[in-house]
Amino acid sequence: MSASSLRPAGTRAWTPGKVVGNILGGLVTLALVLFAVFPQLWMLISSFRPPTELFISPPTLFPSAFTVEWYLEAFAGSNAFRWFGNSLIVAVATSLISCTVGTLAGYALSRFVYPGRKGFMLLLTSAYLFPAILLLMPLYLMLANYRLVGSLGAIVLAHLLITLPLSTWLMKSFVDAVPRELEEAALVDGCGPFRAFMKVTFPLLRTGLATTWLFSFILSWDEYLFAATLSNGQSATVPVGIASFVSSFDVRWGAIMALGTLVTVPVVVLFVFLQRYFEKGITAGGVKG
Amino acid sequence: MLLGRNGLFGRGLVAQERRLGLAFSLPATLVFLLVLAYPIFENFRASLLDLDLVGKNPAFVGLDNFAEIGRDANLWRSLGNTLIWTVGSLAGQLGLGLAAALLIDRPLPGMRWIRQLLLMPYVVPVIASALVWQWMLDGNYGIFSAQLQSWGMLPLGASPLGLESSSLATVIVINIWRGFPFAMLVYWAALQSIDQTQYEAAMVDGANAVQRFFHITLPNLASATLSLVAVRGLFTLMYFELIWLTTRGGPAGSSEVMATYLYKLIMGEFRLGYAAAIAVTVGLFILLVLALWRLGRRLAVKR
Numbered sequence: 260m261s262a263s264s265l266r267p268a269g270t271r272a273w274t275p276g277k278v279v280g281n282i283l284g285g286l287v288t289l290a291l292v293l294f295a296v297f298p299q300l301w302m303l304i305s306s307f308r309p310p311t312e313l314f315i316s317p318p319t320l321f322p323s324a325f326t327v328e329w330y331l332e333a334f335a336g337s338n339a340f341r342w343f344g345n346s347l348i349v350a351v352a353t354s355l356i357s358c359t360v361g362t363l364a365g366y367a368l369s370r371f372v373y374p375g376r377k378g379f380m381l382l383l384t385s386a387y388l389f390p391a392i393l394l395l396m397p398l399y400l401m402l403a404n405y406r407l408v409g410s411l412g413a414i415v416l417a418h419l420l421i422t423l424p425l426s427t428w429l430m431k432s433f434v435d436a437v438p439r440e441l442e443e444a445a446l447v448d449g450c451g452p453f454r455a456f457m458k459v460t461f462p463l464l465r466t467g468l469a470t471t472w473l474f475s476f477i478l479s480w481d482e483y484l485f486a487a488t489l490s491n492g493q494s495a496t497v498p499v500g501i502a503s504f505v506s507s508f509d510v511r512w513g514a515i516m517a518l519g520t521l522v523t524v525p526v527v528v529l530f531v532f533l534q535r536y537f538e539k540g541i542t543a544g545g546v547k548g
Numbered sequence: 549m550l551l552g553r554n555g556l557f558g559r560g561l562v563a564q565e566r567r568l569g570l571a572f573s574l575p576a577t578l579v580f581l582l583v584l585a586y587p588i589f590e591n592f593r594a595s596l597l598d599l600d601l602v603g604k605n606p607a608f609v610g611l612d613n614f615a616e617i618g619r620d621a622n623l624w625r626s627l628g629n630t631l632i633w634t635v636g637s638l639a640g641q642l643g644l645g646l647a648a649a650l651l652i653d654r655p656l657p658g659m660r661w662i663r664q665l666l667l668m669p670y671v672v673p674v675i676a677s678a679l680v681w682q683w684m685l686d687g688n689y690g691i692f693s694a695q696l697q698s699w700g701m702l703p704l705g706a707s708p709l710g711l712e713s714s715s716l717a718t719v720i721v722i723n724i725w726r727g728f729p730f731a732m733l734v735y736w737a738a739l740q741s742i743d744q745t746q747y748e749a750a751m752v753d754g755a756n757a758v759q760r761f762f763h764i765t766l767p768n769l770a771s772a773t774l775s776l777v778a779v780r781g782l783f784t785l786m787y788f789e790l791i792w793l794t795t796r797g798g799p800a801g802s803s804e805v806m807a808t809y810l811y812k813l814i815m816g817e818f819r820l821g822y823a824a825a826i827a828v829t830v831g832l833f834i835l836l837v838l839a840l841w842r843l844g845r846r847l848a849v850k851r
Contacts, residue, residue, distance in 0.1 A: 364576035371569030390786030397587035
């Protein structure tokens with residue numbers, strides 16, 4: 260049942276109490292919004308603030324001038340181009356693999372009864388619930404054994420541990436929502452189950468795929484722990500690079516705020532365009548992060 | 549099971565579907581075996597060894613690593629911090645999340661935009677959030693610290709992240725900020741699925757807003773709360789990144805939680821055998837809690 264069918268609009272009259280309540284509610288909402296977005300705004304403002312105004316005590320709220328020199332410094336004084344390239348490769352590879360493998364597995368779980376299904380569910384639930392930090396050491400040892408530490412592939416593999424349970428779970432819930440009768444009609448028409456999946460169900464999973472891809476991409480783009488442990492200087496992703504920037508120089512806050520802004524922008528842009536998918540994903544109950 | 553029309557090698561539709569189910573699960577199964585099952589097995593093995601990064605032939609030490617857990621005062625301290633961190637973060641995230649959900653659950657124009665803004669803390673990468681909070685709380689130039697200092701709540705030149713007395717509380721506040729939008733969305737979805745006739749009936753009976761909240765809204769949010777506590781609780785318990793990127797567990801271990809302690813053992817001290825023993829213990833503990841949880845739910849359903 261959708262919300263609109265539950266709530267007939269405009270059936271309640273406006274009373275003075277309601278007006279006061281709404282104004283109060285509006286003020287509290289405003290305060291909450293400010294609390295939520297102030298840090299991001301501050302990051303943005305700081306990244307464009309001239310050095311003479313960045314390091315003054317007490318700090319001022321609004322800068323009198325804007326500068327892009329922190330952005331230039333961030334790229335001149337570091338491997339930032341490389342970090343962004345690495346992050347893009349890792350996040351795109353992780354999200355594509357995760358979507359493909361997760362769609363297949365989610366479809367199997369939703370539609371078929373087959374030997375090993377229970378065991379697979381157990382594996383999936385464990386992967387979903389198991390804290391990443393507990394797997395750090397053995398995963399590191401395993402990848403070090405095969406001399407994979409320092410490669411982007413190692414990071415992708417580790418990120419699959421985080422994104423694949425989520426992708427599978429989300430895709431299962433999206434396949435659940437497609438009526439079985441559609442496939443059954445195709446089966447009656449002589450399609451095999453594989454063709455029924457490809458021709459009938461798969462095209463209806465676009466929303467689901469967008470949601471799943473969005474979450475996989477963002478989770479991989481944001482991830483720090485595995486990326487930090489499994490990378491070297493050449494294969495550092497953006498979060499790892501920024502973190503190393505903090506500890507290896509005297510703390511250059513302007514440049515750090517510039518990099519922080521740049522790592523945030525792609526995520527926020529994706530989010531603004533795909534907000535309804537994002538909300539769907541969280542309320543579908545598959546996300547833990 | 550293998551032969552016959554609907555056996556695994558049969559030609560019937562059921563057999564075809566079984567094969568397809570197996571084939572479709574296979575890639576994911578392989579990934580999980582590789583990055584989950586095998587590492588867990590290796591972890592069990594490592595917990596019985598005196599293992600470091602350079603040692604070629606680590607000695608078998610039996611349960612020595614597990615025995616050390618009992619003697620490790622730092623570990624117990626980090627366990628205490630972990631509990632405070634988890635309970636504090638959850639209480640704050642769920643409380644603020646519920647308040648925010650009630651605020652956005654009104655049919656006013658522009659709510660989509662407000663929701664979008666309120667979701668920002670959860671969307672922004674943790675590295676950016678951790679660093680901007682560090683910057684806002686900087687002892688000399690931080691906008692929040694300056695304000696706190698001018699009110700006399702903070703010594704001059706100090707950051708709340710850098711004081712032993714306030715570091716844990718400060719990272720909890722940051723974590724509440726980061727996580728409340730998640731709880732907000734879950735509660736908001738739950739609010740929307742409440743049958744409105746319940747409210748109408750209560751209003752006919754003369755119940756006021758407060759009574760309606762406590763007798764209709766809250767009971768209807770019980771299952772959302774339970775799943776939030778379970779999923780976010782488990783996640784927060786071993787959440788590493790936010791604390792590591794703000795305080796690294798410091799100063800002087802005052803914000804050390806199990807996750808950062810474990811990370812230091814592995815990547816700082818290379819005491820892999822001992823770290824494995826801790827991981828096994830924590831893993832078994834989580835398993836136990838989950839088993840009890842399922843048992844409890846089963847009993848609750850039966851009743």
